[in-house]
Amino acid sequence: MKKFDYLKPNTLEEALSLLNQYGDRAKMIAGGTDAIVMNRQKKISPDVFISLRGIPGLDQIEFNGIFKIGALVTHRTIEQSELIRKRFPILAGASSVLGSVQVRNVATIGGNLCTASPSAETSPSLLVYEAEAHLVSQNGERRLSLESFFVGPGENALDKKEILKGILLPSPPPNSVGAYLKLGRRKSVDLSVVNVAVLLTLDPKTGICERARIALGAVAPTPLRAKETEKILEGNLLDDGIIRKAGDCAKQECSPITDIRGSAEYRREMAGVLVEKGIRQSLVNHSRIV
Amino acid sequence: MKQTIRFKLNGDPIQIEVEPHLTLLEVLRNELELTGTKEGCGMGECGACTVLINGRAVNSCLFPIMETDGKNVITIEGLADVDGNLHPIQRSFIENGAVQCGFCTSGMILSAKALLDENPKPTEEEIRTAISGNLCRCTGYLQIIEAIKEVNKNS
Known part of the structure; x- marks a missing residue:
């Protein structure tokens, strides 16, 4: 080597x-x-x-109207944080695997x-929470939606002289439920073949889906929001027919490749399966407010 | 250029000069001659190199030596007491037949120690999660799980 x-x-300035x-x-x-x-x-x-x-402070989780997770916070801390488990359980679930x-x-x-x-394990969950990346350079700071942060496989939107300081997480709307699902070849210590995060906001009286956020990982050059799939769910009661339609749509929204962990065809199929499963699991979690 | 770092190793404060590109594993084995910590995959997947840093299980093959400065490091050599009496986890591994070729044992025992220090009576599921980053090439997992369960059984 x-x-x-x-x-x-x-200090960050020194860095x-x-x-x-x-x-x-x-x-x-x-x-x-x-x-x-x-x-x-x-x-x-x-x-x-x-x-x-x-650098002190980069490993802190803070709340000042918006949640801030410092860039140096470990997955173990996220997994064990009562605050994250309560407010952002989909992220806690992703970090824990x-x-x-x-x-x-x-x-x-x-x-x-x-x-x-x-x-990346945490990307789909952060995408459904609409996280922002907090970037700093000697010229100042900027906030960038996480969707724009991912540019390609192994490529991010950081300028050469910028550092990722942390992640900003807005609170999800009340009555939100969700799930994180990971398909791996083994139960632990494995990269995802496909990973999916689902965050649904349901009208507590009617059960109608008011807002849907679905994100997919390992099925495109970057983790992505499945926005057409979200549209199918929004404004509807999530019955079997709608859930299946959403799964079919998710398959069309991804552009997977074949690699050692799975073929493109398998990944596409499983993205649909996981989206359906994630929606069903979220509905079971309905009583548990995110 | 070599740099000076200070840390606690198995309870004793030490000061050494190291090349900054080395990992903790390389320094432990090659410079400090503590070869109980093993190198398996060198990529953080097999757990043979597990040590405790400030009480937490870490893959020493991925741990830059410069990050060890000021930390408290425990390796397998630090578990027995000064008179050479084995640690209860080590005894339980022997009594339960949890040691076969022995290559994963140091890492398994340190992962078990990190778990038991935090959670003295873990469930089987918690034990499985705690050692999920430790591969046993002899596949003697059941005995290992049994050994960890037995450590605090009568306490």
């Missing part, structure tokens, strides 16, 4: 200044569970890793998003 320097700034100074020679590192593997596989070969782990305990203890939510894998 190529030798590299390892810098550990104590941004180092990023400016080293440019393409540097790579940011958070938990390192992707970065160290990619370095070993020679997919990246930075002269310098700039670690964000020494990422990798193994050992990986969840160090891997971060920011790292998971910046790696921008089409199959």
